[in-house]
Amino acid sequence: MTRSKPPNMYSWQEILPRMEEIRSQATDQFIAAWKDSQSRRVNDFSWHETFQVMITAAPTALTAMLMTLLPALAGDQPMLASPSDGGMRGGWLATEILECLRARRRLLKSRLQPDEMLLSISQFPLLGSGVYIDSQSPVNGPLLRSLVLSEKCLNPMPPFTLEIAGIVDRRGIVPYTSVPVFRDTNTEWPFVDKDLSAETLDFGILQSTMNGSSGNYNSGTSSAVHSAGTSPGFAAACSTNSNIVLNYNSIGSAPSNNPEGRPYAVTPSPRPLLFEMPSNKNCLLLDSPLFGIGSGGVLRVTLCAADLDEARTLYDHLAPICAIMTALTAATPIVKGYLTDRDCYWDVQCSAVDDRSAQERGIVPLTTAKGTLLKSRFGSIDTYLGPGPTSDDMSFHPEFNDCQYTYDSNSYWKMKNGGVDHLLSQHVARLFIRDLHYASTKMVGETATDVDAKPRKTDGQEHFKRFLGCNRQNVCLYPPNTRAGSGWEIEFMSLEVQLTDAENAAFITFIVLLSRVIISYRLNLYLPISLMDQNMSRAQRINATRDQLFFFRRDLFSGRDGKSSSSGRISRRGNGNSRHTAHSPGSPGDRESFHRPLSNGSPDTAEYVELTVDEILNGSKKYRVTGILNIIMSFLPTMRLEYDVEQELRRQLWLVKKRASGRLCTLATWMRNFVQSHPEYRHDSIVSPSINYDMLRTMSDIEEGRVKAPELLG
Numbered sequence: 001m002t003r004s005k006p007p008n009m010y011s012w013q014e015i016l017p018r019m020e021e022i023r024s025q026a027t028d029q030f031i032a033a034w035k036d037s038q039s040r041r042v043n044d045f046s047w048h049e050t051f052q053v054m055i056t057a058a059p060t061a062l063t064a065m066l067m068t069l070l071p072a073l074a075g076d077q078p079m080l081a082s083p084s085d086g087g088m089r090g091g092w093l094a095t096e097i098l099e100c101l102r103a104r105r106r107l108l109k110s111r112l113q114p115d116e117m118l119l120s121i122s123q124f125p126l127l128g129s130g131v132y133i134d135s136q137s138p139v140n141g142p143l144l145r146s147l148v149l150s151e152k153c154l155n156p157m158p159p160f161t162l163e164i165a166g167i168v169d170r171r172g173i174v175p176y177t178s179v180p181v182f183r184d185t186n187t188e189w190p191f192v193d194k195d196l197s198a199e200t201l202d203f204g205i206l207q208s209t210m211n212g213s214s215g216n217y218n219s220g221t222s223s224a225v226h227s228a229g230t231s232p233g234f235a236a237a238c239s240t241n242s243n244i245v246l247n248y249n250s251i252g253s254a255p256s257n258n259p260e261g262r263p264y265a266v267t268p269s270p271r272p273l274l275f276e277m278p279s280n281k282n283c284l285l286l287d288s289p290l291f292g293i294g295s296g297g298v299l300r301v302t303l304c305a306a307d308l309d310e311a312r313t314l315y316d317h318l319a320p321i322c323a324i325m326t327a328l329t330a331a332t333p334i335v336k337g338y339l340t341d342r343d344c345y346w347d348v349q350c351s352a353v354d355d356r357s358a359q360e361r362g363i364v365p366l367t368t369a370k371g372t373l374l375k376s377r378f379g380s381i382d383t384y385l386g387p388g389p390t391s392d393d394m395s396f397h398p399e400f401n402d403c404q405y406t407y408d409s410n411s412y413w414k415m416k417n418g419g420v421d422h423l424l425s426q427h428v429a430r431l432f433i434r435d436l437h438y439a440s441t442k443m444v445g446e447t448a449t450d451v452d453a454k455p456r457k458t459d460g461q462e463h464f465k466r467f468l469g470c471n472r473q474n475v476c477l478y479p480p481n482t483r484a485g486s487g488w489e490i491e492f493m494s495l496e497v498q499l500t501d502a503e504n505a506a507f508i509t510f511i512v513l514l515s516r517v518i519i520s521y522r523l524n525l526y527l528p529i530s531l532m533d534q535n536m537s538r539a540q541r542i543n544a545t546r547d548q549l550f551f552f553r554r555d556l557f558s559g560r561d562g563k564s565s566s567s568g569r570i571s572r573r574g575n576g577n578s579r580h581t582a583h584s585p586g587s588p589g590d591r592e593s594f595h596r597p598l599s600n601g602s603p604d605t606a607e608y609v610e611l612t613v614d615e616i617l618n619g620s621k622k623y624r625v626t627g628i629l630n631i632i633m634s635f636l637p638t639m640r641l642e643y644d645v646e647q648e649l650r651r652q653l654w655l656v657k658k659r660a661s662g663r664l665c666t667l668a669t670w671m672r673n674f675v676q677s678h679p680e681y682r683h684d685s686i687v688s689p690s691i692n693y694d695m696l697r698t699m700s701d702i703e704e705g706r707v708k709a710p711e712l713l714g
Helices: 012-036 094-109 157-172 234-240 310-327 345-353 411-419 422-432 462-469 501-521 529-539 591-595 613-618 629-640 643-661 666-675 690-706
Strands: 008-010 047-051 054-057 116-118 176-180 206-208 225-227 244-247 272-276 283-288 299-302 403-408 436-438 475-478 491-495 552-553 608-611
Touching: 008 012, 012 157, 012 411, 012 422, 012 436, 012 462, 012 529, 047 501, 054 234, 054 422, 094 116, 116 690, 157 310, 157 436, 176 345, 176 552, 244 422, 310 475, 310 491, 310 501, 310 529, 310 552, 310 613, 310 643, 345 529, 403 411, 403 422, 501 629, 501 643, 529 552, 552 613, 613 629, 613 643, 629 643, 666 690
Parallel strands: 176 206
Antiparallel strands: 008 436, 047 299, 054 116, 176 283, 225 272, 244 403, 299 491, 475 491, 552 608
């Protein structure tokens, strides 16, 4: 198959022979940035946010809503509408956040046609079902090779098309993703996706998202399960490839052939991987990386830390809150025209861009691959950074990093020899286990004849930032921009974009204030990563804010000085992960029976307890939990803000508080309720074009203020 590409860009297949050279150069660039930042401290706190919006068209002749493309503000090329002014914000612009978001929305709306609407939603509900985009071209085109997506959906920018192609080429097949369908009273059951049946998918391996974050965990319901600890070739990766380190960071015995004393340890209970042959029984199937790269709108909040120590603190202590915020901002209950059994898009997005080969996924024995990789390149974090070598913070313990991950040992030892500490070296070397999907000629040291020869102003981190860009976790660490004089940055990635500017402003404010509270009050939010992964799985279930329990640290104020009475024990509540399975016999729906602690575990002495979102954010006297929002509220007076500014902050936090308590619903719940109460809905899980039209029109009216939604906004 021939794909057109610009002469100054190389595809994954073309750069593969030089991938190790690029990795080595990227490692050198990180070491240089790390050394340059040693004496740098940024005194002024700053932050910024970015999210994507969608343009929909409602032609007067149709009772259907279609996606459309927004012309660029200058030029003829289509653009991706991303409401961000690109600059960092300083100070506490509480009174300006909401107005700034509204101003950017007005700017984009000024470019719309009369029949078009701008919506900040995570996913177009009918993407991949019937007619869903203006001037839709036939499916199964040469670039996407999708049986349900038109290539009109593909961003024409060369890096975007090369990224899509690189994912498929590296994996060897299209990364098929399954999404469980919500079973309503009249849903055809067993459900079969008629667009993509097992008969049409006679090749490849299905990546499932049914049983855990990023499709990597399962509940033992499938017979086609390979344990990462026992899959063919897994041990061979440790013994035959000296460039790859399989790191478990748990107590265990090291392999006898451990070269150079490199850190190996074996987890007693490795996380299993779920692999199934293509089957769409009771599931929708998605057949393109575009369902991950071009979908799943995320509200990104980027925080600029004062120095590397502060960045490490924010990275580690924001990670445990990711699942809670995913549940609070759930906004994607509809995929490909069906109600699904999930409220969020996180697992779908991670699975759709999974480029791991069959060897890396443990399907077949290792022959050419470097090792087995347990997660997609998009997913939850693999490891904490821990405090820096000179920090007096004693809250981190190595056993918190209790999950398996693989990193490139060449890069690790180069960084270690360059002075970078063990944990940071492992974190960065983990990025280099992946491949780039494309590269410019300048990155590989060549110049095409038609490339402008003028030198570009860069910060000397092009190679490293490319590896950063193709690895997306729910929290990301970025080195300083040496030319701009900025500091280390932390990007919070687990918020789904919200319908209104007021909601987005509220969650931005919450994350920004939480970051300041973590630093000022020296909060300790550490949670074993295995428990965080369980939380991410629970966060995506239907109505997770009200119905799910999440593991969380009970005492957030102890441990930083090394003096902690915590036992390391976990207090579990009920006998399941949700209220639907945890009720005691004879008392269905009884909330008190669900919340009663197990007799064999005391929440007063446990280090980690299972809590509702309400208890985590608003506190619980019963479980002696302070509540993060209560801590933030107590912090506000210490900031010595003007009265009007502090009151505006409190008003924004009110929305978060009420949503956590269940008095306000998530957008996912609102959308699900709208569909199920629509007069044309047949309780068969199908969201028809006319239902979708009415729903999106109503959502636009809510955003414009023409329709009130007290259950959503108060």
